[in-house]
Amino acid sequence: xxxxxxxxxxxxxxxxxxxxxxxxxxxxxxxxxxxxxxxxxxxxxxxxxxxxxxxxxxxxxxxxxxxxxxxxxxxxxxxxxxxxxxxxxxxxxxxxxxxxxxxxxxxxxxxxxxxxxxxxxxxxxxxxxxxxxxxxxxxxxxxxxxxxxxxxxxxxxxxxxxxxxxxxxxxxxxxxxxxxxxxxxxxxxxxxxxxxxxxxxxxxxxxxxxxxxxxxxxxxxxxxxxxxxxxxxxxxxxxxxxxxxxxxxxxxxxxxxxxxxxxxxxxxxxxxxxxxxxxxxxxxxxxxxxxxxxxxxxxxxxxxxxxxxxxxxxxxxxxxxxxxxxxxxxxxxxxxxxxxxxxxxxxxxxxxxxxxxxxxxxxxxxxxxxxxxxxxxxxxxxxxxxxxxxxxxxxxxxxxxxxxxxxxxxxxxxxxxxxxxxxxxxxxxxxxxxxxxxxxxxxxxxxxxxxxxxxxxxxxxxxxxxxxxxxxxxxxxx
Amino acid sequence: xxxxxxxxxxxxxxxxxxxxxxxxxxxxxxxxxxxxxxxxxxxxxxxxxxxxxxxxxxxxxxxxxxxxxxxxxxxxxxxxxxxxxxxxxxxxxxxxxxxxxxxxxxxxxxxxxxxxxxxxxxxxxxxxxxxxxxxxxxxxxxxxxxxxxxxxxxxxxxxxxxxxxxxxxxxxxxxxxxxxxxxxxxxxxxxxxxxxxxxxxxxxxxxxxxxxxxxxxxxxxxxxxxxxxxxxxxxxxxxxxxxxxxxxxxxxxxxxxxxxxxxxxxxxxxxxxxxxxxxxxxxxxxxxxxxxxxxxxxxxxxxxxxxxxxxxxxxxxxxxxxxxxxxxxxxxxxxxxxxxxxxxxxxxxxxxxxxxxxxxxxxxxxxxxxxxxxxxxxxxxxxxxxxxxxxxxxxxxxxxxxxxxxxxxxxxxxxxxxxxxxxxxxxxxxxxxxxxxxxxxxxxxxxxxxxxxxxxxxxxxxxxxxxxxxxxxxxxxx
Numbered sequence: 001x002x003x004x005x006x007x008x009x010x011x012x013x014x015x016x017x018x019x020x021x022x023x024x025x026x027x028x029x030x031x032x033x034x035x036x037x038x039x040x041x042x043x044x045x046x047x048x049x050x051x052x053x054x055x056x057x058x059x060x061x062x063x064x065x066x067x068x069x070x071x072x073x074x075x076x077x078x079x080x081x082x083x084x085x086x087x088x089x090x091x092x093x094x095x096x097x098x099x100x101x102x103x104x105x106x107x108x109x110x111x112x113x114x115x116x117x118x119x120x121x122x123x124x125x126x127x128x129x130x131x132x133x134x135x136x137x138x139x140x141x142x143x144x145x146x147x148x149x150x151x152x153x154x155x156x157x158x159x160x161x162x163x164x165x166x167x168x169x170x171x172x173x174x175x176x177x178x179x180x181x182x183x184x185x186x187x188x189x190x191x192x193x194x195x196x197x198x199x200x201x202x203x204x205x206x207x208x209x210x211x212x213x214x215x216x217x218x219x220x221x222x223x224x225x226x227x228x229x230x231x232x233x234x235x236x237x238x239x240x241x242x243x244x245x246x247x248x249x250x251x252x253x254x255x256x257x258x259x260x261x262x263x264x265x266x267x268x269x270x271x272x273x274x275x276x277x278x279x280x281x282x283x284x285x286x287x288x289x290x291x292x293x294x295x296x297x298x299x300x301x302x303x304x305x306x307x308x309x310x311x312x313x314x315x316x317x318x319x320x321x322x323x324x325x326x327x328x329x330x331x332x333x334x335x336x337x338x339x340x341x342x343x344x345x346x347x348x349x350x351x352x353x354x355x356x357x358x359x360x361x362x363x364x365x366x367x368x369x370x371x372x373x374x375x376x377x378x379x380x381x382x383x384x385x386x387x388x389x390x391x392x393x394x395x396x397x398x399x400x401x402x403x404x405x406x407x408x409x410x411x412x413x414x415x416x417x418x419x420x421x422x423x424x425x426x427x428x429x430x431x432x433x434x435x436x437x438x439x440x441x442x443x444x445x446x447x448x449x450x451x452x453x454x455x456x457x458x459x460x461x462x463x464x465x466x467x468x469x470x471x472x473x474x475x476x477x478x
Numbered sequence: 479x480x481x482x483x484x485x486x487x488x489x490x491x492x493x494x495x496x497x498x499x500x501x502x503x504x505x506x507x508x509x510x511x512x513x514x515x516x517x518x519x520x521x522x523x524x525x526x527x528x529x530x531x532x533x534x535x536x537x538x539x540x541x542x543x544x545x546x547x548x549x550x551x552x553x554x555x556x557x558x559x560x561x562x563x564x565x566x567x568x569x570x571x572x573x574x575x576x577x578x579x580x581x582x583x584x585x586x587x588x589x590x591x592x593x594x595x596x597x598x599x600x601x602x603x604x605x606x607x608x609x610x611x612x613x614x615x616x617x618x619x620x621x622x623x624x625x626x627x628x629x630x631x632x633x634x635x636x637x638x639x640x641x642x643x644x645x646x647x648x649x650x651x652x653x654x655x656x657x658x659x660x661x662x663x664x665x666x667x668x669x670x671x672x673x674x675x676x677x678x679x680x681x682x683x684x685x686x687x688x689x690x691x692x693x694x695x696x697x698x699x700x701x702x703x704x705x706x707x708x709x710x711x712x713x714x715x716x717x718x719x720x721x722x723x724x725x726x727x728x729x730x731x732x733x734x735x736x737x738x739x740x741x742x743x744x745x746x747x748x749x750x751x752x753x754x755x756x757x758x759x760x761x762x763x764x765x766x767x768x769x770x771x772x773x774x775x776x777x778x779x780x781x782x783x784x785x786x787x788x789x790x791x792x793x794x795x796x797x798x799x800x801x802x803x804x805x806x807x808x809x810x811x812x813x814x815x816x817x818x819x820x821x822x823x824x825x826x827x828x829x830x831x832x833x834x835x836x837x838x839x840x841x842x843x844x845x846x847x848x849x850x851x852x853x854x855x856x857x858x859x860x861x862x863x864x865x866x867x868x869x870x871x872x873x874x875x876x877x878x879x880x881x882x883x884x885x886x887x888x889x890x891x892x893x894x895x896x897x898x899x900x901x902x903x904x905x906x907x908x909x910x911x912x913x914x915x916x917x918x919x920x921x922x923x924x925x926x927x928x929x930x931x932x933x934x935x936x937x938x939x940x941x942x943x944x945x946x947x948x949x950x951x952x953x954x955x956x
Contacts, residue, residue, distance in 0.1 A: 325803020
């Protein structure tokens with residue numbers, strides 16, 4: 001036995017695929033958008049009302065034309081990332097409306113919070129991509145919030161950023177603003193610079209907003225994550241096998257649309273399907289079933305040779321406590337160990353998407369970083385074993401006083417500024433600081449040290465004027 | 479790529495083995511006990527002072543004669559466990575002198591605490607074995623504490639128990655008491671009923687106490703865990719490869735002794751080697767290097783086809799907080815996922831062995847249980863997929879109101895009495911209870927509901943009178 005985590009056989013993965021194809025052929029998936037339906041029809045798909053039916057050949061072609069690996073360029077080339085293969089990138093929590101304060105109070109998120117998350121990503125050694133909707137700002141109009149968030153993403157951080165999938169128009173704004181940064185739409189078409197989260201409306205449909213965004217983003221060669229979030233027992237069946245089949249059908253339908261719009265458009269497949277807790281009726285993201293689904297989800301993506309999204313730092317706890325610690329760590333570890341390429345909600349998220357916590361953001365960064373460290377291979381060579389040293393220290397000896405220990409001790413091990421590694425009395429003498437208090441200190445240092453990355457002042461002005469112009473237009477309809 | 483956790487090649491494991499053999503042949507391991515040295519000499523080993531030198535053949539013979547799997551019988555046969563193969567058993571924390579109270583205060587452990595831990599194991603759905611030294615009782619004389627602990631283990635719990643390895647005499651007491659329960663020493667020789675923790679005094683030696691215990695326990699067919707705990711940078715080299723080689727040499731030396739005493743005596747190999755944090759000088763059990771060592775340790779045991787011990791719920795935190803949550807979960811998950819057969823310190827331990835926490839005991843049980851659940855394979859069959867149901871619910875349908883959901887919802891998912899799965903306001907209305915407060919409630923319920931398992935009143939009297947007689951004798955020398 002190599003590992004106790006189930007490795008699905010080719011036959012099992014094929015069975016999931018076949019069952020998904022049965023659904024796609026016979027039940028279909030609804031896309032509530034006329035342009036998309038037109039594209040399907042034009043390509044010879046059977047369409048009935050909003051429902052599209054897929055053949056094995058349609059889906060196979062799409063899977064083959066989508067890239068196994070692609071690059072997402074950053075404004076600062078040093079931060080450009082590659083998605084797929086053996087690599088992994090992390091993006092912060094997404095979609096929460098609230099902030100849990102350091103004292104455990106819940107308050108509505110603001111644009112200032114959102115900007116702080118941009119600054120945290122910019123100063124992060126772990127997060128590779130600025131999220132979108134890292135906290136839903138309550139103090140700006142909903143209809144134009146995506147403009148504020150995109151502006152913050154682009155100007156406050158020079159890492160790649162997640163795009164706006166809020167609607168066709170929202171995605172167009174994203175494309176327009178990205179095009180301004182990358183020298184026009186033509187250039188943008190050659191360069192993937194954003195990744196946007198597309199969530200099917202389970203079971204088996206895509207809203208008009210999401211569908212419009214998919215068409216727009218794929219057309220401009222911008223990446224879509226097809227991230228199914230079935231809630232087993234509500235929007236998906238209770239059975240995990242059933243969840244895997246249904247989410248796979250939803251994902252394949254979305255991927256197929258992107259490849260009809262533009263063959264080779266980058267996609268990431270997977271999701272964070274979870275369960276409904278049958279006692280509270282709530283979505284549970286900390287349940288052990290989530291880890292089982294997550295592991296299977298990565299394996300299904302690898303079966304298709306597509307970049308996999310799975311895992312998160314999610315939890316059902318409402319404060320960064322022991323429950324949040326172990327649930328987040330297990331969710332992250334299972335995904336990372338199984339080969340996930342894109343981990344969304346990798347920092348800050350609490351309460352099954354209910355809220356973001358700045359303190360948890362800092363803690364989760366540490367967990368991501370420690371897990372990556374724990375997965376580093378150990379080199380077994382004569383040099384790394386250094387038998388002469390062990391013989392020299394010998395029976396009952398002490399390595400502490402050996403010159404080699406002195407030489408290497410600063411770099412030998414992973415260091416952490418967050419966790420406590422003092423003895424009890426030492427820790428008590430230092431104020432018996434809870435880890436959340438230490439996280440607050442690090443948070444404040446990070447925000448204080450943040451330096452806004454360079455940006456061409458004219459570009460910044462142009463972006464701002466685009467945002468203002470669009471706001472005037474959208475406000476009129478709001 | 480199947481998993482990102484390194485799978486060592488046969489060649490790498492052989493290289494570790496060969497380097498360990500080089501140490502065993504040329505540097506040797508010291509055993510500070512005349513009887514053991516006599517046994518080595520009688521079997522033709524080279525012995526110089528206290529140092530024993532081993533040939534490849536000596537070690538190979540021992541590895542082959544030790545069982546790959548063995549049974550540990552419980553007073554209640556329903557609790558008998560099998561150790562090795564695909565199975566895993568859990569035992570609580572071990573060796574801590576302190577208790578961290580629910581308020582985070584540190585106090586000395588007492589015999590009453592120890593007894594409470596026995597009761598918790600008895601009522602546990604997760605812990606399979608009563609530990610030894612689950613908290614070092616400060617209110618009884620050190621010289622006779624093992625008698626009190628053994629008496630508590632046997633009478634308060636009818637699961638298998640960890641034995642006393644404190645010294646030759648301490649191990650003899652364990653054998654005598656176990657023999658009383660199992661109908662005499664002859665019968666005990668046929669039945670493994672205890673597992674004892676033998677820790678080498680790294681580097682490369684065994685104390686007189688541990689050696690005497692090994693000889694006594696192996697002679698009576700009782701299991702020894704050879705659990706190396708190197709502290710990289712102090713009692714072991716900084717390099718992980720070096721740690722693996724040195725700990726392996728120490729383990730193999732101990733295993734060899736058991737097989738000379740009694741071929742076929744059960745052993746468990748592995749350990750929890752860790753690092754010295756170079757900034758505080760403290761042992762760090764939460765460091766990511768611990769996971770790397772832990773994974774390699776299991777693989778080395780499997781290479782020898784011996785039951786593996788690895789992993790723990792250990793952490794460097796001094797309270798069951800987020801740090802304790804993620805460090806414990808990662809330590810447990812890595813060991814479980816890699817195939818560890820025996821997880822010691824699986825519940826309650828804090829501060830790198832500094833203290834036990836009753837609240838953390840309850841939380842760790844939950845983590846163990848959730849990890850086991852997360853590792854359960856998902857059956858992919860037509861029945862488990864149930865495509866008809868997915869088709870019936872169809873596009874935009876709702877599973878919640880389907881009769882099948884109603885039928886299966888009580889048993890479909892893992893349930894937890896500990897963690898929060900309520901929404902924020904619901905949780906707040908219910909008192910916004912921290913997980914540690916909920917753990918206290920469960921703890922109190924468990925202790926209140928505890929029922930002492932049946933025991934023959936004459937046996938109980940005999941055990942007590944043995945303890946009293948031995949105390950009188952040992953107190954005279956104390």
